[in-house]
Amino acid sequence: MKMKSNTLSSLALATLAAFIGGCKLTSPPSEPPRHDEVLTRKNIDALTDNELKAYEHAIARMKQKSRDNIYDPQGFLWQAWVHNCPTVWQPKNQSVVPLAALSTQQDWIGNSNEFLQYCDFRPLLKSKLGLGDDDFVKVHPGQCEHAKDTFLHWHRAEFYFFEKALQNADPEGKFGPSTKNVTVPFWNFTKAPTGQRYPKAFENTQSPLYSIHRNMKPALSPSNNRRSSTVSDPNFCGFNRSDSTADKPLSCGYTSPYLLAYQIHFNNWREFGGSPYNRAGNFGAFEAQIHNPMHAIYAGCEGQSNRPVCFMEDNSQAGFDPVFYSFHAFIDFAYDQWLQTNAAKCVNNNEYCVTGGRMFMRGTQSDSLPVPQGFSEGKTKPVEGRFANMGRAELYFDSEKVGYNYADPSKEFIDGEVIAQLIKKHRDAGFDFYLQDGTTRQSIDTTASLFSELLSYGAHAPASRVTESQIKTSKLILPEANSTTINTAQLKIVRKPMDIEDYSFQADIYLVPASIKVTPEVIKNDDFRASHLAVSTAYWALGDHSAHDGHGGHSEHMSKASSVSLDQELVHLIGAILRGKNKAKPWQLVLVVSGHEAATADHFEPLKIEFK
Numbered sequence: 001m002k003m004k005s006n007t008l009s010s011l012a013l014a015t016l017a018a019f020i021g022g023c024k025l026t027s028p029p030s031e032p033p034r035h036d037e038v039l040t041r042k043n044i045d046a047l048t049d050n051e052l053k054a055y056e057h058a059i060a061r062m063k064q065k066s067r068d069n070i071y072d073p074q075g076f077l078w079q080a081w082v083h084n085c086p087t088v089w090q091p092k093n094q095s096v097v098p099l100a101a102l103s104t105q106q107d108w109i110g111n112s113n114e115f116l117q118y119c120d121f122r123p124l125l126k127s128k129l130g131l132g133d134d135d136f137v138k139v140h141p142g143q144c145e146h147a148k149d150t151f152l153h154w155h156r157a158e159f160y161f162f163e164k165a166l167q168n169a170d171p172e173g174k175f176g177p178s179t180k181n182v183t184v185p186f187w188n189f190t191k192a193p194t195g196q197r198y199p200k201a202f203e204n205t206q207s208p209l210y211s212i213h214r215n216m217k218p219a220l221s222p223s224n225n226r227r228s229s230t231v232s233d234p235n236f237c238g239f240n241r242s243d244s245t246a247d248k249p250l251s252c253g254y255t256s257p258y259l260l261a262y263q264i265h266f267n268n269w270r271e272f273g274g275s276p277y278n279r280a281g282n283f284g285a286f287e288a289q290i291h292n293p294m295h296a297i298y299a300g301c302e303g304q305s306n307r308p309v310c311f312m313e314d315n316s317q318a319g320f321d322p323v324f325y326s327f328h329a330f331i332d333f334a335y336d337q338w339l340q341t342n343a344a345k346c347v348n349n350n351e352y353c354v355t356g357g358r359m360f361m362r363g364t365q366s367d368s369l370p371v372p373q374g375f376s377e378g379k380t381k382p383v384e385g386r387f388a389n390m391g392r393a394e395l396y397f398d399s400e401k402v403g404y405n406y407a408d409p410s411k412e413f414i415d416g417e418v419i420a421q422l423i424k425k426h427r428d429a430g431f432d433f434y435l436q437d438g439t440t441r442q443s444i445d446t447t448a449s450l451f452s453e454l455l456s457y458g459a460h461a462p463a464s465r466v467t468e469s470q471i472k473t474s475k476l477i478l479p480e481a482n483s484t485t486i487n488t489a490q491l492k493i494v495r496k497p498m499d500i501e502d503y504s505f506q507a508d509i510y511l512v513p514a515s516i517k518v519t520p521e522v523i524k525n526d527d528f529r530a531s532h533l534a535v536s537t538a539y540w541a542l543g544d545h546s547a548h549d550g551h552g553g554h555s556e557h558m559s560k561a562s563s564v565s566l567d568q569e570l571v572h573l574i575g576a577i578l579r580g581k582n583k584a585k586p587w588q589l590v591l592v593v594s595g596h597e598a599a600t601a602d603h604f605e606p607l608k609i610e611f612k
């Protein structure tokens with residue numbers, strides 16, 4: 001899978017150079033930077049002072065480009081729009097609009113209500129420039145992919161161009177340190193933060209990496225231990241990676257290095273990366289269990305009272321907070337680890353074959369930036385109502401072919417062997433774990449899973465505040481009386497369409513003998529969760545300017561809460577019940593929804609499992 005930079009043939013490089021020189025560039029102001037070598041994305045906490053200064057300078061220059069012209073595709077604003085502003089309005093006769101013409105409030109892009117509709121500056125443009133309704137054309141910066149196998153692919157393509165724009169921000173160092181070799185530094189959120197909640201570089205109020213629009217509550221208690229925590233933040237998560245407690249991670253599921261390592265080493269592609277377009281199923285586990293709650297709850301402000309504006313919780317705004325780029329660089333690093341660990345298994349087992357590679361990734365990028373070798377826009381030209389694109393996903397699968405790799409994976413991730421040992425230890429103690437090689441222990445009488453084990457040692461914030469209205473109990477209906485073998489057990493978690501604003505939520509599903517009455521008090525019990533939590537997943541509400549109605553199309557208003565369906569595979573747990581002595585007992589499925597003040601169990605249909 002991995003091609004080292006020094007094995008790239010000179011022919012390939014010549015072809016790449018010819019392609020860039022001959023086809024894509026129409027009128028570059030100067031020779032754009034081109035990297036024949038591979039640059040390394042580093043942990044933001046490990047950057048030297050000079051490296052951090054160069055990165056900050058690149059971000060500052062990109063913000064300045066947007067101040068000079070909000071429609072500059074290499075500006076910070078446009079790049080934030082690429083993430084999820086499918087339509088932006090531009091004056092017909094004016095392709096350059098300085099931010100100063102719209103507002104004095106622009107630092108960055110601050111508190112002012114003027115900018116709260118982040119994709120649509122039309123009202124401002126009309127009032128400040130005296131334009132009428134007919135004086136605009138639509139342009140289409142981009143639309144992120146979520147809840148499908150294109151999620152990881154799309155963000156990788158987006159970041160390829162974002163990184164090129166960083167490098168092109170001030171390559172000759174005219175205004176500060178040269179940005180020629182800048183890469184996006186990553187934030188490893190499975191480690192204790194060096195700042196209060198984020199890497200300290202993001203908490204320096206004088207830095208261009210700072211934003212007032214994010215969750216600022218301290219993540220760590222003074223003792224670094226949740227059990228003696230005095231922190232009042234209900235979303236508090238402890239972190240602890242010391243060896244002595246290696247089997248008892250003290251973290252919320254979504255910041256657990258164990259959960260992440262489990263997904264990298266024991267999830268197949270569909271489980272990790274998501275389901276293919278035009279097929280049943282949606283989020284992969286990595287997106288649903290880690291990425292989504294990090295956006296909505298950790299960096300966002302879901303569930304807080306007097307909720308402040310927090311960019312990271314909304315797709316259309318996330319790119320306005322510089323922390324977004326370091327967060328997603330780590331998401332991409334984990335994806336890279338999955339590829340390096342598993343992609344070669346595709347030869348013998350198609351469950352490990354990455355899907356979605358032929359899809360074109362929507363986004364409009366600067367013509368002055370170099371494109372990957374083999375780039376084609378396909379048939380989708382950037383005409384009215386259609387998106388330009390960033391090329392096919394598969395061009396980006398080998399990161400070194402497109403110019404980057406990551407520093408020191410062994411320092412950032414828990415080894416697969418550690419997870420295998422953890423599984424063995426719990427198996428020996430009588431717990432059942434489902435492994436991709438099909439090895440499962442027979443005659444099981446417990447429903448505990450590795451996932452619930454990993455998740456439950458955390459503060460598990462939502463559980464500590466759960467109320468009666470967030471709990472829904474449904475009878476578990478098992479397949480035919482004598483059937484002991486099932487291949488799939490698809491749990492359907494369905495939120496009904498509603499006449500209120502869409503919201504993000506976390507859904508915890510417990511598998512519980514019917515004899516236990518599940519109350520908020522019961523849910524708060526650590527031991528109960530360790531024994532009965534079957535799966536935890538999350539839905540991330542997309543902003544107003546989102547649609548996932550297929551490639552090329554878009555719609556502009558989806559603020560009402562439409563139907564949400566989250567599928568979860570529970571074959572290992574149901575299999576354990578069918579094979580074990582508990583089969584005769586009646587069981588119940590318990591849904592606990594949390595994460596937003598509007599979330600109540602009434603919004604959900606009774607839980608159901610479809611067997612095959």
Ligand SMILES: [Cu+2]
Nearest residue numbers: 291295318328
């Ligand atoms: Cu994201």
